[in-house]
Amino acid sequence: MDGIVTTTYRTESDLLGERQVPADAYFGVHTLRAWENFQITGTPISSWPELIDALAAVKQAAAEANAELGLLPPALRDAIIAACQDVRDGRLHDQFIVDTIQGGAGTSTNMNANEVICNRALEHLGHGKGEYAYLHPNEHVNMAQSTNDVYPTALRIATCFAIEHLLKAMAVLRLAFDEKAKEFAGLYKLGRTQLQDAVPMTLGQEFSTYAVMLEEDMARLRETATLIREINLGATAIGTGITAHPDYAAKALTALRRITGLDLALAPNLVEATQDCGAFVQISGVLKRIAVKLSKTCNDLRLLSSGPRAGFGEINLPPVQAGSSIMPGKVNPVIPEVVNQIAFEVFGNDTTITFAAEAGQLQLNAFEPVIAASLFRSFRHLTNGCLTLAQKCVSGITANPERLRETIERSIALVTALNPVIGYKNATSVAAQAYAENRTIREVVLERGLMTAQELEEALRPEALTQPRADMHGKP
Structure with a gap:
């Protein structure tokens, strides 16, 4: 205003x-x-x-x-x-x-x-x-009220509402990743560890991890909501209930449960509940966890789509706007980037909430307003970020099958799959030769006679490269 x-x-x-x-x-x-x-x-x-x-x-x-x-x-x-x-x-x-x-x-x-x-x-x-x-x-x-029981009770109820909004948004994003995991289930690619070539996997496996991470964080969020539903209404000034009728707290709780539809509970010790902000610290910690993993996911999306010709170039993010005022045709990963920035803000909000909760003195914490401001910003921006990422990015992602096949075929790391057959020493030697001569693993193995063409073809079948196999063991 x-x-x-x-x-x-x-x-x-x-x-x-x-x-x-x-x-x-x-x-x-x-x-x-x-x-x-x-x-x-x-x-x-x-x-x-x-x-x-x-x-x-x-x-x-x-x-x-x-x-x-x-x-x-x-x-x-x-x-x-x-x-x-x-x-x-x-x-x-x-x-x-x-x-x-x-x-x-x-x-x-x-x-x-x-x-x-x-x-x-x-x-x-x-x-x-x-x-x-x-x-x-x-x-x-x-x-029969005080700011000291009204305000924290209202904050907790508002947080319960915010949790439900965020859970719905996370469910939309989880579903988007899950649908892409199914769509990409038959596309084989090279996995990476420490940004170096690792072993093959499917693009579907890669995208399924993002859905699973969201599902895990949704479970943690639901668990934390239990703490938030414990209120101190009836505590009045410091938790002793001064100016309130002895039966007021119980009756107000019954009415509030009906009005809000929430399974609220009265804190067992109102003096403790009036001064303690631990539940807000814990919920903020869960929001930080969500933000960390969302940001990591967006880092992956930016890497996998980098290029389009000089980078990984394995997937394509949907173009949503021009990327440069000077470079014609450039398109940037702006949706993952904005979610990264939301995460950075949530990290800062969590630090603010931590300091504010710690700064309480004796029977009251005077800094709940900044806790509220920080917490609600985290909730709102994460909620909007999940929906934006789902609707403007994930749902429109496409794959580059030729690029995926190329990275597998030319990867030195493919030799890892042959370890059980030719042994670690031979595999190391093959990898070194293939790298030095810019050749494929297939070429070097066949040239050395370490495996027949049929054995090599069977060992390097895409399906065999992405799951455990009992029949590959036992040969020295």
Whole structure:
């Protein structure tokens, strides 16, 4: 939000005094001051809709629990619920204007939510914005709550939503690699270790590894989600539950599970849960793992498609844009490159989250806003990166069969397959001669009479080169 422009105002007050708030704004004085104080990133909390929806879910659950306990009149409960539903339906998100990174351990975010929901609820009650005598942001919307249990609970719920989005995107990418693995199953090529010729494999085997890596990381992500579903709602300020009814936490949890559809659980020790950010460190570590392997995969795609004539040239990435302003006809691997850069950002975000979690002191961590900002960026960019890689790159990859055959036939490493027949010493000598004379392994073996043509043909059948064989052993 670049600026607040209006011609009419309403007067609101806080402990610092009175302020003029735009008359049509659903936010109030606390949000206004925070907006003025934290002109940091230019990214408001509304940029993370999962967080806004999670905040509304928490406020609705709190209202339902307090009303059930006889602490909140039914009419006020219904108005708060209606306002929360408006937010969760996608309305009023533009009213969440405070910067994602802020001082105060997330207080400004909580205040922003309290004021928007309150002023919308006032309208449902037939009153105007700012008429807090009928319904108050702190007295009613924030009843039995503190930023210190609302904000981390909302972060965890939003993270659960983000996990589901990322899992769906990873599944799309995994399927794309799996389909290519099947398509390339009959194409034989040379494998490489340390960028040197190794032994034959199929292009399908190569692509299947990328699908398997994604599947493994999806499993790790699901495992970590269990920790994120443990919340501290009801802890209030430091975990002792001060200002809350003894039955509030359990009732709020029941409501929140129903509202979100998530299998949430209350932390066994709310004092510990209020200060500990370990779960965010762990989920960030899993995101870093995903990013590492995605980046490695993209490195492979760039190498395998390098050239097209002076590089590996084994596969072709779909051309999506011109690659140079000076070299006509050049096409670059821009989609793998952008995923590489996403990975680099995730690595940095993980470092930020690590430092922020470590910097907590005593009963609270004041740095959860930067944890949230870093975590949500990692989630969003990885999600978008997986979809982009699948749709704009992997699904359109084609192979160069002639180039694949050429690399196998001319490779010195092909002699490895003959080790069980001619022995390591002979194989080494054959490899050295073939390399020195720029000849093929086949030519040198036949010239030396180490194998018959029929034996050599059988030993070097493509199918025999890419899987274990019992019949190749036993001959000295």
